[in-house]
Amino acid sequence: MSIPTSARQWTLREKPHADPVLEGANPTFTQGTASIPELQDGQVLLKTLYLSNDPAQRTWISRAVQPGRLYVPPVETGEVMRAGGIGQVVNSRHSTLKPGDLVTTTIGWTDYSVHDGDSVSVIDPPAGLAVTHFLGALGLAGFTAWYGLYEVAKVTSKDAIVISGAAGAVGNVAVQIAKKLIGCRKDFKKVIGIAGTDDKCRGVEVLGADVCLNYKSPSFKEDLTKATDGFVEVYFDNVGGEILDFMLTRLARHGRVAACGAISNYNRDSDPTALKNYFEVVSMRLQILGFIVIDGLHLLSGARAALVEAWQNGKLLLGEQAETVVDTNFSDIPRTWSMLYSGGNTGKLITKLKD
Amino acid sequence: MSIPTSARQWTLREKPHADPVLEGANPTFTQGTASIPELQDGQVLLKTLYLSNDPAQRTWISRAVQPGRLYVPPVETGEVMRAGGIGQVVNSRHSTLKPGDLVTTTIGWTDYSVHDGDSVSVIDPPAGLAVTHFLGALGLAGFTAWYGLYEVAKVTSKDAIVISGAAGAVGNVAVQIAKKLIGCRKDFKKVIGIAGTDDKCRGVEVLGADVCLNYKSPSFKEDLTKATDGFVEVYFDNVGGEILDFMLTRLARHGRVAACGAISNYNRDSDPTALKNYFEVVSMRLQILGFIVIDGLHLLSGARAALVEAWQNGKLLLGEQAETVVDTNFSDIPRTWSMLYSGGNTGKLITKLKD
The missing domain is CATH 3.40.50.720 (NAD(P)-binding Rossmann-like Domain)
Incomplete structure (x- = not known):
């Protein structure tokens, strides 16, 4: 796999007043390209496989939420739209992460991104469990x-x-x-x-x-x-x-x-x-x-272990109710995300990047 | 003091939609008279001295509050308007209460009322403390x-x-x-x-x-x-x-x-x-x-003792900020009460019956 030098990305163009605007002269988001910086020690380059779609993302670009009154910084105009996701390591200068590893982190609406290797979590799902559940029921x-x-x-x-x-x-x-x-x-x-x-x-x-x-x-x-x-x-x-x-x-x-x-x-x-x-x-x-x-992240690993056990015991169904995975072209990332607000998903709405 | 045989009272005529209606053809309350029943064993007859005026009384006559969704039964049309107050015992068939005793209880908008003697609380304020504070800061x-x-x-x-x-x-x-x-x-x-x-x-x-x-x-x-x-x-x-x-x-x-x-x-x-x-x-x-x-009435006597002590130590002022006592004719009871909603009181709004 050749190492890419530029990444496609969706940035916030204008905070919406109501429904995010996906078409026309004044869209909420705009697609562009950025060069990928050279990796520094400890960093990894991720290729985006899946993006998490969350209702909370709308609040990150809200005009109504005042500075400091959110649990994360808001996404500002000109910034890449924030999103969790699953990426695959394609290049690494981190001591343990190696190409091919699957990880979750805050990726953003981009197809390639550079991260501090210590800030990502390696996914190692039990046999029979789709990796996407680490964005949903087990995420x-x-x-x-x-x-x-x-x-x-x-x-x-x-x-x-x-x-x-x-x-x-x-x-x-x-x-x-x-x-x-x-x-x-x-x-x-x-x-x-x-x-x-x-x-x-x-x-x-x-x-x-x-x-x-x-x-x-x-x-x-x-x-x-x-x-x-x-x-x-x-x-x-x-x-x-x-x-x-x-x-x-x-x-x-x-x-x-x-x-x-x-x-x-x-x-x-x-x-x-x-x-x-x-x-x-x-x-x-x-x-x-x-x-x-x-506020409760210190409890996450214990809860995840209990949920995995519940799945193994048949007490947590992870079938069609658990997730809606949408094969999506990069240019349609905002459109897939907007399905959240029209009730288009059952369970976790996941963008699977197909290009 | 002769024992009266009839009492004046204000009853709820019609639950209001907005501001209670005090005048005109369709008032919220209506004044009338009822005969006073003969005392049974354990009962006392109270003469009303002071009435407590509370914002919560408006919720007791609300059209919007559904049955069972209040902490007391609503006041229904035809019933005497409920109100706390201070009464003086004028006749008693109770073992310890005697004429002249001052008590607090749920009295209602009436000048005389019969109560189970065990349901009232005798007031015995420390020297220098007005009895009315037992409807306010100490109530x-x-x-x-x-x-x-x-x-x-x-x-x-x-x-x-x-x-x-x-x-x-x-x-x-x-x-x-x-x-x-x-x-x-x-x-x-x-x-x-x-x-x-x-x-x-x-x-x-x-x-x-x-x-x-x-x-x-x-x-x-x-x-x-x-x-x-x-x-x-x-x-x-x-x-x-x-x-x-x-x-x-x-x-x-x-x-x-x-x-x-x-x-x-x-x-x-x-x-x-x-x-x-x-x-x-x-x-x-x-x-x-x-x-x-x-929900916390089991803590009332301890709290009251602490508040009395605070008053004695100068940490609880019970001056003009603590209560507004309004000399009121019986016919003006609703009018005094309505001062609550026009901001007419400072501290506890108390109706002192003058007739």
């Missing part, structure tokens, strides 16, 4: 589910739980942990998923949810009210907005919200989350607990 | 401040804090506990009050706030941003709404909101709390902790 997405359930909401088998975005990268793992590892209220069948199509809902039920409700159904609120009869102790919230607002009325006294994300608002900088039921936070003594998984 | 209002600071937000001397409604019944005590009992960040002068007039703000500063800001000032947000430079760990929220939304941007990472009330929305059933900064809950890992003081 930060799955760990987010783990951390939110065990460490933030401190869910126990006495809790009934509702999980939104249940067909998504975090949600599908959260459903499985809640039902099959924590075993939420086996007697009362109370792991309730929320997703955006009937097909997704059936998939979430395959994963273990006692029921999964389609929030686009005209009877959604009635369905959710019925499913949460007697109320629930925990809401694992991936979406924010209207569903969060409604869930404030469906939580039991002293109920907890694990506030993981608010994708329903990420493309609506000027459109607030209107909590018309906010007073229930006071009257029912609810707790809304925001969290970011990077 | 549930002051205890709400105590409970929210110590038990909910778990404020320590390492925390900087913002307190809204700082001139109100709960807020004025919260300011004093934070500054003079917990001693929030003496070195950085970080007990920040928020109130609704410049006069109130100066009073809050007399109580110990390092600064108090008028939320009606055109420069309020700039002032608050400056006062919270470096961010604050805790927001004690009595008001909800816009100030809560803005405070989400002024809390430090892992900051806590002690969610005590949302008076800004109580008269606006259909007008939601719009949290355009909701994502900060996630990105900054904030905790919004709803609470109701009745």
Whole structure:
């Protein structure tokens, strides 16, 4: 393999006000080329194989988020769009990493990139397990589910739980942990998923949810009210907005919200989350607990080992519900990413670079 | 004193949609008369001396709060409006209570009422202390401040804090506990009050706030941003709404909101709390902790003893900032109560019945 000297990359051209603009005269991102610097001692050159697509990426390019109020620096205009991914080492001046090794790190929307070898993690998946799961159920997405359930909401088998975005990268793992590892209220069948199509809902039920409700159904609120009869102790919230607002009325006294994300608002900088039921936070003594998984990274390897074991024992399904891998030309990276916001993925949305 | 046989009372006529209606053809409350039943064994007849006025009373007659989603049963149409108060025993068939005793209990908007003697608490204030403080700083209002600071937000001397409604019944005590009992960040002068007039703000500063800001000032947000430079760990929220939304941007990472009330929305059933900064809950890992003081009543007597001691030591001022006692004709009970929502009181708003 010859060593490339230039890399293609997508940079942020203009922070979007609402939906990212993929076409026309004023797109959000722009494609270009940069030369690849010579490797220094300790560095590796990675060829990008897979890119992670995450709702949180939208917040990194938000106009609404103020400086210092994010858990990572925002991506600024002119910078390569940040993204996690899996790369293959194609050149190395690092003591242990060698060409051919597969690693995860923050790669960005580029086909080749130089990294400090100590900043990447080598992937060595057990036999039979696709490497892509290290971006999904066995990566930060799955760990987010783990951390939110065990460490933030401190869910126990006495809790009934509702999980939104249940067909998504975090949600599908959260459903499985809640039902099959924590075993939420086996007697009362109370792991309730929320997703955006009937097909997704059936998939979430395959994963273990006692029921999964389609929030686009005209009877959604009635369905959710019925499913949460007697109320629930925990809401694992991936979406924010209207569903969060409604869930404030469906939580039991002293109920907890694990506030993981608010994708329903990420493309609506000027459109607030209107909590018309906010007073229930006071009257029912609810707790809304925001969290970011990077606070718990010291627990990642232990959680990953437990999730791998759960997979080996059949308690963590990593089939078609776990990931959507999209073969993508480099020029279509933003388009594949935007599927996140139109509900185009089931499980983790992964870009597989085919050129 | 002759024993009366009938009582005047104010009953709920129609739950309001917005501001309670005090005049006209369709008022919220209506005045009437009821006969007083003969006392049974264990009962006492109370003459109402003082009534407690609380923002929470508006939520008890709300159309928006659903059945079962309140910490007390709602007041229904036709029922006497519920209110705490101080009464004097005028007749007793209870073993220890005798005519002349002063007690606190849930009295309601009536001039005479019959109670189970075991359900009332005798007041025996230390010399020099007005009995009315047992509805305010030494009653549930002051205890709400105590409970929210110590038990909910778990404020320590390492925390900087913002307190809204700082001139109100709960807020004025919260300011004093934070500054003079917990001693929030003496070195950085970080007990920040928020109130609704410049006069109130100066009073809050007399109580110990390092600064108090008028939320009606055109420069309020700039002032608050400056006062919270470096961010604050805790927001004690009595008001909800816009100030809560803005405070989400002024809390430090892992900051806590002690969610005590949302008076800004109580008269606006259909007008939601719009949290355009909701994502900060996630990105900054904030905790919004709803609470109701009745969960902590086992701590009330200890807290009251500590507050009395603080008063004796000069660390709890119970002067003009602590209460507004309004001499009120029976026919004006709703009008005095409504002063709560127009900012007419400083400290606890107390109705003193003069007829």
